[in-house]
Amino acid sequence: MSAEGVLAxxxxxxxxxxxxxxxxxxxxxAAAGARxxxxxxxxxxxxxxxxxxxxxxxxxxxxDPDGVRAAFAEVAERTGRFDFxxxxxxxxxxAPFRDHPLDxxxxxxxxxxxxxxxxxxxAVALMLARGGGQIVNLASIAGAISLRDRVAYNASKGGVIxxxxxxxxxxxxxxxxxxxxxxxxxxxxxxxxxxRDARMVGAIxxxxxxxxxxxxxxxxxxxxxxxxxxAAFVHGQTLFVDGGWTxxxxx
Numbered sequence: 271m272s273a274e275g276v277l278a279x280x281x282x283x284x285x286x287x288x289x290x291x292x293x294x295x296x297x298x299x300a301a302a303g304a305r306x307x308x309x310x311x312x313x314x315x316x317x318x319x320x321x322x323x324x325x326x327x328x329x330x331x332x333x334d335p336d337g338v339r340a341a342f343a344e345v346a347e348r349t350g351r352f353d354f355x356x357x358x359x360x361x362x363x364x365a366p367f368r369d370h371p372l373d374x375x376x377x378x379x380x381x382x383x384x385x386x387x388x389x390x391x392x393a394v395a396l397m398l399a400r401g402g403g404q405i406v407n408l409a410s411i412a413g414a415i416s417l418r419d420r421v422a423y424n425a426s427k428g429g430v431i432x433x434x435x436x437x438x439x440x441x442x443x444x445x446x447x448x449x450x451x452x453x454x455x456x457x458x459x460x461x462x463x464x465x466r467d468a469r470m471v472g473a474i475x476x477x478x479x480x481x482x483x484x485x486x487x488x489x490x491x492x493x494x495x496x497x498x499x500x501a502a503f504v505h506g507q508t509l510f511v512d513g514g515w516t517x518x519x520x521x
Contacts, residue, residue, distance in 0.1 A: 275302065277304035277354075282306070282307065282353050285355075287306070287356075288327075289452065291490075292484050293506060295356055295494075299356075299497075300322070300323040302498070304354070304497075306321065306326070307328060309341050310359070313327075314330075315329070328341045333385050335391075335392070346396045352400070355390065361378055361382065362418055363423065364429070370421055381423060382426035382429075390433070398444055398445075405449075407433065407494050408430070409430040410427040413429075414452065415516055417506075431508050435506050449496045449508070451492055451511055456488070461483075478514060
């Protein structure tokens with residue numbers, strides 16, 4: 271079934287949408303008829319211009335509450351509405367537990383988890399003014415299984431899953447639906463080093479029943495679905511889009 275037009279008339283934000291998964295999600299939302307605003311620390315205006323379809327590009331940092339509120343208010347003012355938020359912005363640091371820098375731990379939790387909280391609070395305030403909306407948080411398989419040398423990332427994504435459930439439980443009566451997507455390994459600039467490492471390539475293919483890694487559009491499609499009328503009864507869930515990895519095992 272084509273997604274064309276399923277989000278027609280909607281407007282909202284994709285954080286971290288200038289490249290990688292966020293860029294693919296923003297493109298998919300625009301193709302589905304939505305007015306998309308990309309909020310990113312760099313490259314947002316350029317990405318929006320390339321996407322077209324009335325896309326907006328705003329420079330912003332998800333860890334800055336005042337900046338987030340101002341950017342989201344600008345989106346609502348320029349589009350006349352605020353229907354969806356995709357919390358995609360994220361960082362990852364790879365280091366053994368005993369050597370993991372405390373500042374990297376704090377930065378990872380601040381961007382991945384606190385940033386999602388900050389953006390969700392700002393979005394909900396605007397959504398409630400018009401009767402509701404949809405939030406999609408980007409979690410990860412790392413939020414459910416332990417990936418080696420990624421303690422901060424694992425903890426942050428487990429927190430995103432819990433945050434998703436909390437928002438869903440508290441705000442459903444006010445017309446807010448909230449779900450998460452937990453991708454497996456997807457080919458993006460963030461994960462590019464994996465595919466230059468023969469050990470990692472072997473780990474990915476052997477632990478994924480489909481025998482391959484994912485592509486950004488394979489995450490973007492589920493994000494569109496979760497914000498569409500087709501997902502009207504999907505609430506508080508984490509959709510694992512991982513080629514079967516978590517059904518199989520971790521590594």
